Amino acid sequence: MKRGWQFAINEKKPLDLNFEKRLNAIVARDTAAFPGYLRIGSGGVATYRGEFEPPMIEKGQEQEYLKQLLVSDRTATDKALTLMYHNMR
Known part of the structure; x- marks a missing residue:
């Protein structure tokens, strides 16, 4: 986490999908099995509601989501939290 934080605050390039992957x-x-790559496999997660199968990740959709989030009129804190939870999911 420390190295990731140092990278994030010292990197001069704008936030994009490649930045997130790095x-x-x-x-x-x-x-992680494949750090720095978008998940390409499938795998269920057991929840108290039953098995959850996350949808496949599409690079184009992720790029568009990030672009729309960054240009929205949300506060910087809201953008950061929204992106964090989106990525964790």
């Missing part, structure tokens, strides 16, 4: 490669390098 950040993920730093933060998840020892814990």
Whole structure:
């Protein structure tokens, strides 16, 4: 997390999907199967409501989501939290 934070505050390039993937490669390098890449496999998650199968990630949709979020009139804090929860999901 520390290295990811240092990368995020020191990087001079604008936030985009490639930036997020590079950040993920730093933060998840020892814990993820493929750090720095969008998830391409499927796999269910057991919840108290039953099995949840997350939808497949489409690069174009993710880029558009990020673009629309960044140009919205939300506060910076709201944008940051919305993006964090979107990415965690």
